[in-house]
Amino acid sequence: MQKRFEKISDTNITRSASKNSALARLNGLWNIFERSDTVLIVISADPDAIASAMALKRLLSYRVQSVVIGYPNEIRRLNNVTMVKRLKIPIERLHTLPVKEYSKKILVDSQPNHLACFEKMSFNAVIDHHPVTTGWDADFIDIRPEYGAVSSMMVEYLRASGIKPSVALATALFYGIKVDTQNFQKQNMQAADSISFRYLFGIANLNLVRKFELTELRRSELRYFRTALNDVKTSKGRAYVHLGKVSSPDILVIIADFFNRVDSFDWVIVSGTHGDKLVVIFRCDGYRKNAGKLAKKSFGRFGPAGGHKEAARAEAPLKNLPLRENKEFTTKVLIRLLTTSAK
Ligand SMILES: [Mn+2]
Numbered sequence: 001m002q003k004r005f006e007k008i009s010d011t012n013i014t015r016s017a018s019k020n021s022a023l024a025r026l027n028g029l030w031n032i033f034e035r036s037d038t039v040l041i042v043i044s045a046d047p048d049a050i051a052s053a054m055a056l057k058r059l060l061s062y063r064v065q066s067v068v069i070g071y072p073n074e075i076r077r078l079n080n081v082t083m084v085k086r087l088k089i090p091i092e093r094l095h096t097l098p099v100k101e102y103s104k105k106i107l108v109d110s111q112p113n114h115l116a117c118f119e120k121m122s123f124n125a126v127i128d129h130h131p132v133t134t135g136w137d138a139d140f141i142d143i144r145p146e147y148g149a150v151s152s153m154m155v156e157y158l159r160a161s162g163i164k165p166s167v168a169l170a171t172a173l174f175y176g177i178k179v180d181t182q183n184f185q186k187q188n189m190q191a192a193d194s195i196s197f198r199y200l201f202g203i204a205n206l207n208l209v210r211k212f213e214l215t216e217l218r219r220s221e222l223r224y225f226r227t228a229l230n231d232v233k234t235s236k237g238r239a240y241v242h243l244g245k246v247s248s249p250d251i252l253v254i255i256a257d258f259f260n261r262v263d264s265f266d267w268v269i270v271s272g273t274h275g276d277k278l279v280v281i282f283r284c285d286g287y288r289k290n291a292g293k294l295a296k297k298s299f300g301r302f303g304p305a306g307g308h309k310e311a312a313r314a315e316a317p318l319k320n321l322p323l324r325e326n327k328e329f330t331t332k333v334l335i336r337l338l339t340t341s342a343k
Pocket residue numbers: 048049109129148149150180
C-alpha cells in the first residue's frame with residue numbers, strides 16, 4: 001500500500017527530509033483530483049474524524065468543484081454533538097446524500113472494511129491511522145498506524161500546503177488529537193502528534209475545547225442530581241443512593257463521580273434501573289479498597305459485576321434480585337444488599 005503512494009509522489013518530489021515527504025504526500029493527494037470533481041468525504045463521526053474531514057475540505061477548497069462530508073452513524077456523545085454545533089461544522093448523514101453521484105470519494109480515519117456501509121463504496125483516497133487492513137485498494141493511500149490521531153497527519157498536510165488553519169479548524173484538530181491520544185496518556189502517541197499539537201496550541205480556542213470536554217449532561221438530566229442530593233444515605237464513610245429509572249446509565253457514572261469529590265465519602269455506590277436491569281456504579285480511592293471486589297461480592301450472584309480498584313460496575317436483571325412481590329428497588333434495598341452480602 002505504501003508502494004502505490006510512493007509511485008505517485010516520486011513523480012513530483014523525491015522523498016528525503018520529513019518536510020519533503022509531507023509535501024510529497026500533499027501533492028500525491030492533490031494529484032488525484034480535478035477541478036470538475038465533486039468530492040464526498042466519508043467518516044465515522046468522532047472528533048478526530050470530524051476534524052480531519054474539515055482539514056481535508058480546506059485542503060481541497062478552490063481545487064475541486066464541491067466537497068461534502070457524510071457520516072453514517074448517529075452522533076450521540078454530547079461532547080461530540082457540542083463540538084459539531086459550536087463550531088457549526090457542516091456534516092450530513094450519509095443516507096440523505098446521493099452517494100453514487102459524487103465523482104470522488106475519500107475515507108478518513110477509517111478503512112473500507114471497518115464498516116459494512118464503507119465496504120459497499122469504492123474510495124479514491126484513504127487516509128487513516130488504524131492498523132493496516134487488506135482486501136481493498138485506492139489511488140491514494142496514507143496510513144500511519146504509528147500516529148495517535150489522523151488530525152496530527154492533517155496538520156502536516158496543512159503546514160505543507162502553507163494554509164494556516166482557522167480558529168475553528170485548529171480547535172477541531174486540537175480536540176481530535178486530545179481525544180484520540182486520551183490527553184497524551186495513550187501508548188499510541190508519537191513525537192509527531194505532539195509537534196502538531198504544539199502547533200495548534202497557538203491557534204485553537206482552548207475555552208471552546210474545555211466546553212466540549214465538560215459537556216456531558218442534558219438539561220433534563222439535572223433532576224437526577226436533585227434526587228441524588230435529597231436521597232443520599234451515608235453510613236461509615238459510604239454514600240449510597242438509588243436514582244430510580246434513568247434515561248441512560250451514564251448519568252449514574254456522572255453522579256457517582258460527583259459524589260466521589262466529597263471529602264468524607266470513602267465509598268460511593270449509586271444505582272438506577274435502565275430497561276429491565278439494575279445498574280450499580282462503585283467509586284472509591286482504590287487505596288486498600290477494591291471496588292471491583294466489592295461489586296463482585298455484593299452483586300456477582302445476580303449478573304455481571306467487577307472492575308478496577310477505584311471504579312467498578314454491576315448489572316443485574318431485575319428479575320434476579322431478591323425483591324418482595326411488587327416491591328420497588330430503593331436506596332434501602334441497595335444498602336441492605338451491600339451490608340449483608342459484602343461483609
Ligand atoms: Mn482517529
